[in-house]
Amino acid sequence: MKSVAIKDKKQFEIKEIEEPVKEEGKVLIDVQKTGICGSDIHYWDLGMPVGLVMGHEYSGKVLDNGGRVDLQKGDRVTALPISPCGKCEACLRGDIHYCKETWAHASGLSLDNPGGLAPMLKVRSDMVFKLPDNMSDEEGALVEPTAVGYHAVNLAHLQVGDEVLVVGGGIIGLMCALFAKKSGASKVVVSETNEKRGQKAVQLGVADEWINAKDEEVMKNYDSKFDKVLECCGNAPAVNSAMNLVKPGGIVVLVGVSMLPINFMSMQAVMKEITLVGAIAYKKDEFAKCINMIANKEIDVLKFVSKTITLEEVQEAYEELSSGESNAIKILVDPKK
Ligand SMILES: NC(=O)c1ccc[n+]([C@@H]2O[C@H](COP(=O)([O-])OP(=O)(O)OC[C@H]3O[C@@H](n4cnc5c(N)ncnc54)[C@H](O)[C@@H]3O)[C@@H](O)[C@H]2O)c1
Ligand SMILES: [Zn+2]
Ligand SMILES: [Zn+2]
Numbered sequence: 406m407k408s409v410a411i412k413d414k415k416q417f418e419i420k421e422i423e424e425p426v427k428e429e430g431k432v433l434i435d436v437q438k439t440g441i442c443g444s445d446i447h448y449w450d451l452g453m454p455v456g457l458v459m460g461h462e463y464s465g466k467v468l469d470n471g472g473r474v475d476l477q478k479g480d481r482v483t484a485l486p487i488s489p490c491g492k493c494e495a496c497l498r499g500d501i502h503y504c505k506e507t508w509a510h511a512s513g514l515s516l517d518n519p520g521g522l523a524p525m526l527k528v529r530s531d532m533v534f535k536l537p538d539n540m541s542d543e544e545g546a547l548v549e550p551t552a553v554g555y556h557a558v559n560l561a562h563l564q565v566g567d568e569v570l571v572v573g574g575g576i577i578g579l580m581c582a583l584f585a586k587k588s589g590a591s592k593v594v595v596s597e598t599n600e601k602r603g604q605k606a607v608q609l610g611v612a613d614e615w616i617n618a619k620d621e622e623v624m625k626n627y628d629s630k631f632d633k634v635l636e637c638c639g640n641a642p643a644v645n646s647a648m649n650l651v652k653p654g655g656i657v658v659l660v661g662v663s664m665l666p667i668n669f670m671s672m673q674a675v676m677k678e679i680t681l682v683g684a685i686a687y688k689k690d691e692f693a694k695c696i697n698m699i700a701n702k703e704i705d706v707l708k709f710v711s712k713t714i715t716l717e718e719v720q721e722a723y724e725e726l727s728s729g730e731s732n733a734i735k736i737l738v739d740p741k742k
Contacts, residue, residue, distance in 0.1 A: 409720075420458075436525060439739075446726060449727075457516055461511065461514050462513075463484075476533065482535055483548050537700040553577055561585070567633050569590040572636045573643060593611065630652065631651055655677070660684045714736060
């Protein structure tokens with residue numbers, strides 16, 4: 406079958422890979438929609454690992470249930486991409502996102518488990534969730550990034566009336582902004598280096614205002630103004646702006662991922678007694694709650710979808726998303742289009 410695989414730095418290739426075959430304990434899925442994630446862009450940037458077929462945010466139809474009797478052929482599903490061992494201290498406590506093994510074999514993030522940039526995939530049956538009938542395939546593919554934002558905001562311990570800054574208006578930042586508002590923030594501000602994305606955060610109704618992170622004067626005006634800051638970029642200027650703009654005694658949640666070390670003013674954390682919290686993925690119950698919130702129309706995530714493309718258009722979409730100038734937020738791929 407046709408897939409999109411990493412070939413080199415910033416380079417994909419359309420590659421024939423073997424179709425997955427049915428296996429006990431794994432659900433075989435006919436992929437409907439797959440999201441492109443900011444983390445995928447980091448892998449593509451580095452060009453590693455060569456041969457990786459990404460796509461950890463997807464929806465699909467069950468082809469074979471692998472022994473999970475509550476799933477029928479044709480059921481619409483999504484899944485957690487992570488692959489916890491189930492036996493370690495963290496797993497037994499329900500903190501499957503802390504498991505040391507959870508990323509090594511993650512679906513769409515490891516060579517042995519190709520993801521949704523192909524028409525079919527196979528995933529651990531215990532990670533699969535059935536989608537309610539009133540939920541679209543597009544919404545199904547958005548559950549994963551929704552759960553990332555939900556988990557991050559849960560870690561920010563928001564109080565009603567908090568003023569919140571979200572650094573970065575990509576999908577993760579916008580999900581954080583959405584949940585910050587929903588949790589009672591009196592004001593949600595998104596800072597962006599990309600004007601189009603900053604404006605879009607306000608247009609989509611998840612931010613009250615946006616500020617231009619490139620404008621040093623503006624950024625200075627917001628010095629120590631926010632109760633809670635969610636950093637959703639993963640680069641040094643973004644992390645430093647989070648430290649600068651949080652109030653003394655405030656919380657900074659680090660959601661952005663950097664594959665390389667980041668320099669930041671630790672003195673800021675000392676002088677302002679900032680609580681720095683990392684946020685990775687989600688717990689299983691948070692993932693399930695996000696499915697319910699989307700299905701109940703409690704939150705609208707479809708507004709973040711900019712377009713749906715083919716496998717052949719994936720290279721171009723990555724170039725667009727990494728340009729720093731696009732107003733696209735979430736690009737979905739239809740692997741059968
Ligand atoms: N912790 C987790 O579990 C988790 C899960 C998914 C993604 N991530 C990470 O979160 C980050 C965001 O993901 P995304 O999909 O939204 O990515 P994205 O690349 O679409 O969005 C990042 C945004 O940050 C903006 N930006 C860059 N530098 C900035 C700065 N100094 N100030 C303000 N804005 C700045 C960019 O213009 C861009 O719009 C990525 O690093 C991704 O790897 C983490
Ligand atoms: Zn992701
Ligand atoms: Zn474990």
